[in-house]
Amino acid sequence: MTYCVGLRLDAGLVLLSDTRTNAGIDNVSVYRKMFTFEVPGERAIVLMTAGNLSVTQTVLAKLKHKISRSDASPTDSILLAESMLQVAEIVGRTLNEVSLEINQKMGAMNQMATASMLLAGQRKGGALRLFLIYREGNFIEATPDTPYLQIGEHKYGKPILDRVVTPETSLEDGRKAVLLSMDSTLRSNLSVGMPLDLAMIKTDEFRICCNERIEPGDPSFTAMSDAWSQALRDSFAEVP
């Protein structure tokens, strides 16, 4: 499985993904699920993927191919698109086309491949946007009422987000919230695994900041995880 989460805060976007990919419980690998695209100072885009790896890798390959072509245009290159909405449309269309193509082959074998994506970013002149794109190509967007979106194994990590994340949450607290949300998920679902990829985009900076990989045993992640476990146990003892 997978867990990817994105926050759309007033201060910026906070994005986190795991890297575990499995074909059955006995075939586990590490694959990056977070992909960044930027024209520093003009636009910054982060794409996170969940679902069938053949679908998501093909979508990424096609998006990159379109960017690299000499005849790239705003309607097919996410680095030329005129708005984040247009970026979402390009990604959605590509995901839909690849899904249909692969599912034609898989349908003949009574199999099905599904995938979904989180798209986050900002383009100069536009607002911060965070979208969840379905395999059919349609999408929804994070709003002030629900400033986060998740794909993959969303249940274990949702309660902490519901309790602490609002649009006014600082980037530092947002970072802590997504890491604790991931920590709960890692503990409960073996198909979500380290290392993690974390990225942030600060409002109106139009560049990816803090693009970091958190490896298994990372001292500060481990310390945060242990402190949270202890704090939960202490809270439990205090509740009347």
Place this chain on the structure above:
Amino acid sequence: MTYCVGLRLDAGLVLLSDTRTNAGIDNVSVYRKMFTFEVPGERAIVLMTAGNLSVTQTVLAKLKHKISRSDASPTDSILLAESMLQVAEIVGRTLNEVSLEINQKMGAMNQMATASMLLAGQRKGGALRLFLIYREGNFIEATPDTPYLQIGEHKYGKPILDRVVTPETSLEDGRKAVLLSMDSTLRSNLSVGMPLDLAMIKTDEFRICCNERIEPGDPSFTAMSDAWSQALRDSFAEVP
């Protein structure tokens, strides 16, 4: 959906269920999912149900019918069975028979009905037992390594159980743990709803104690829920 949880602690059994039943999101009702059976001082049994209501109600009706018959025997009455294992076998066999019968009718309409149950209890001369019974009639049992079992929407309420419940947990802390586990589930899944039914069986008492219904707005449950929310937010603020 449903959420039912049972703890098998050294001090006794703690059982909690919600009461929401729905046929689609636009047809919501309250149905008891916890059923108690006892011969005080000799045996105490609690059964909790999840899944298709036509299956679970029919199973309960058949179990009660077998108990009431003048020719009831240890192989078909859960109040005469010679061990909790035999009780689990009777419940499993009945659930399997009813599931097969109802699924014959439903299969003709391309529909399927599933159900599962938690069975908890103790009989004089035997140990406390807690079983999860599948619709096929087979079952698993709680052990000291994993002293709790859940049916229905198990994900939201699992992290708190994993962190605080061990066989040495007191009945009071066990009660708090299942209520907080239910609280997380109620917040995140609308198909789990108040009121709640809570029961406990203290080790070697062979009777149901503390069989209570917790209504919406119950002051002490609300206070516990609010205190836990506040404690989580405080803990979040404290984590480095």
